[in-house]
Amino acid sequence: EDQVTQSPEALRLQEGESSSLNCSYTVSGLRGLFWYRQDPGKGPEFLFTLYSAGEEKEKERLKATLTKKESFLHITAPKPEDSATYLCAVRLGETSGSRLTFGEGTQLTVNP
Amino acid sequence: DSGVTQTPKHLITATGQRVTLRCSPRSGDLSVYWYQQSLDQGLQFLIQYYNGEERAKGNILERFSAQQFPDLHSELNLSSLELGDSALYFCASSVGPQNIQYFGAGTRLSVL
Numbered sequence: 001e002d003q004v005t006q007s008p009e010a011l012r013l014q015e016g017e018s019s020s021l022n023c024s025y026t027v028s029g030l031r032g033l034f035w036y037r038q039d040p041g042k043g044p045e046f047l048f049t050l051y052s053a054g055e056e057k058e059k060e061r062l063k064a065t066l067t068k069k070e071s072f073l074h075i076t077a078p079k080p081e082d083s084a085t086y087l088c089a090v091r092l093g094e095t096s097g098s099r100l101t102f103g104e105g106t107q108l109t110v111n112p
Numbered sequence: 113d114s115g116v117t118q119t120p121k122h123l124i125t126a127t128g129q130r131v132t133l134r135c136s137p138r139s140g141d142l143s144v145y146w147y148q149q150s151l152d153q154g155l156q157f158l159i160q161y162y163n164g165e166e167r168a169k170g171n172i173l174e175r176f177s178a179q180q181f182p183d184l185h186s187e188l189n190l191s192s193l194e195l196g197d198s199a200l201y202f203c204a205s206s207v208g209p210q211n212i213q214y215f216g217a218g219t220r221l222s223v224l
Binding site for chain 2: 032034036041042043044045046049087089091098099100101102103104105
């Protein structure tokens with residue numbers, strides 16, 4: 001069965017304390033891995049998409065990487081405004097349309 | 113602002129009732145997706161429409177139905193509502209080969 005697992009479930013950091021969030025997946029026919037940020041009561045906000053192992057994408061303090069079995073979201077010198085839930089999602093083979101299968105998310109809190 | 117508009121923002125209704133949630137996709141986006149987010153289930157894919165036709169279906173209950181109209185807006189109809197249907201319902205839209213999904217702000221449904 002296709003599965004997406006994110007860890008840790010929750011992470012508390014001090015401002016400036018760098019860390020990484022993990023997304024591991026067990027799927028067949030991966031057609032893309034997506035990272036989203038979700039603030040409480042709001043819709044997910046697109047951050048990155050990765051398509052092949054070895055690919056990396058960066059945006060401000062965030063960097064996403066992809067291997068054959070997992071993806072990491074590295075947060076460098078985080079600020080309180082980076083506090084949010086970070087969601088990982090995968091897009092599967094043709095027969096699945098373009099649906100996304102989401103992990104449960106990592107709730108990140110950055111304290112000043 | 114993602115450009116995806118969902119109405120209403122909040123809905124409070126009683127068990128057994130029927131409601132309609134509306135979604136206007138980003139200009140030019142042909143695909144519309146519906147997702148349900150509850151506390152214990154995370155974000156779950158319900159259904160996808162592409163240019164008016166159903167493209168993919170997830171674990172959508174038979175009490176739920178959707179359609180996409182010629183102007184590309186979509187509606188999700190939920191009937192015979194149960195307490196467990198209380199959740200956030202998100203619409204997303206996408207276009208092009210990358211199919212990056214952009215999410216609306218969601219409709220919070222409370223069934224009392």
